[in-house]
Amino acid sequence: MRIDVITIFPELFGPFLDTSLIGRARSKGLLEINVHDLRDHTEDRHRSVDDEPYGGGGGMVMTAPPWIAAVQRISAGRNPRRIYLSPQGQPLTDGKVRELTASGDDLLLLCGRYEGVDERVLETVVDEEISIGDYVLSGGELPAMVLIEALSRQVPGVVGQPLSVENDSFRGGLLDHPQYTRPPVVEGLEVPAVLLSGDHAAIEAWRRQQRFEATGRKRPDLLARREGTTCRSKRSNGRRAEELKVDEGAAGGPAVASQTTDTE
Known part of the structure; x- marks a missing residue:
């Protein structure tokens, strides 16, 4: 670049x-x-x-x-x-x-x-x-x-661990999950047990939940925007499904997408 x-x-x-x-x-x-x-x-x-x-x-x-x-x-x-x-x-x-x-x-x-x-x-x-x-x-x-x-950060090879870029805040419209490292206890605050469990599926589920909670707490505008986009997508898909059903019923068979060209 x-x-x-x-x-x-x-x-x-x-x-x-x-x-x-x-x-x-x-x-x-x-x-x-x-x-x-x-x-x-x-x-x-x-x-x-x-x-x-x-x-x-x-x-x-x-x-x-x-x-x-x-x-x-x-x-x-x-x-x-x-x-x-x-x-x-x-x-x-x-x-x-x-x-x-x-x-x-x-x-x-x-x-x-x-x-x-x-x-x-x-x-x-x-x-x-x-x-x-x-x-x-x-x-x-x-x-x-x-x-x-x-x-x-988006240029391949610049960041040593590509996964750290993929997991950056704002990916998917959400903030990042909390991060912890050694020592396991600081001022009486312990690292969440799930992160020490070795259960990768449970860790991933915990991190995803934490991303939603952090976004709702710190940047609710991002969460509202994300949910609005999801709702619009669902409504759009729903309308498309209804249109396909109507087309299928009218034609007596599966609906087929067509391309029309205006001619003068």
Whole structure:
């Protein structure tokens, strides 16, 4: 997977990209991450990237020409998915992370600053906006790191134990189950006996039940959303079954799906 990042503070990414899982993944060639300085794509001697907003108001707005030039040069000969990190964007979810990874697309992340970028940047060189939450940060660098971290876990070979990725929180719309390790007793609190039983079926059942309980207690919105999706699926399947019964009765035999084509 290749990810390019445009920022006016490339130095912020050094330690992040060189340590832990991401550092090892880059050294193994599993991830290619390039950080570009937006100021390298300016044309004035001051390397200016911002100006006062039309119509007045506080703060500065990042000008469009450097962004457009940077995106065009970095994208030359390729067609990366261009993402602007913004609180106005689509919320970043586990499903979105998996969708981005599964697409196989190269990614180009744009990290704004100040009061944001000139709207014409979004209209000309941005494919989508992504938000990591309903709050405001000083820039898009931390959201970009969050997105990179989440994406990297989905790349085969980055995480040493694939099962740990499969069992991450939010899989199936549920939070993760409680985790325990040595010692067996801490401050009078014991590890649940089922985890020491060696009965893998019982352990799996306990963990699944704990996932439901944790989700209901900590994130009931996720559970409600999951149950709503299940109910809609059941209703949809029920309607389809009724339609098949009607078709079968009308035709005097098993219903057969057909494809129709409109002709002029």
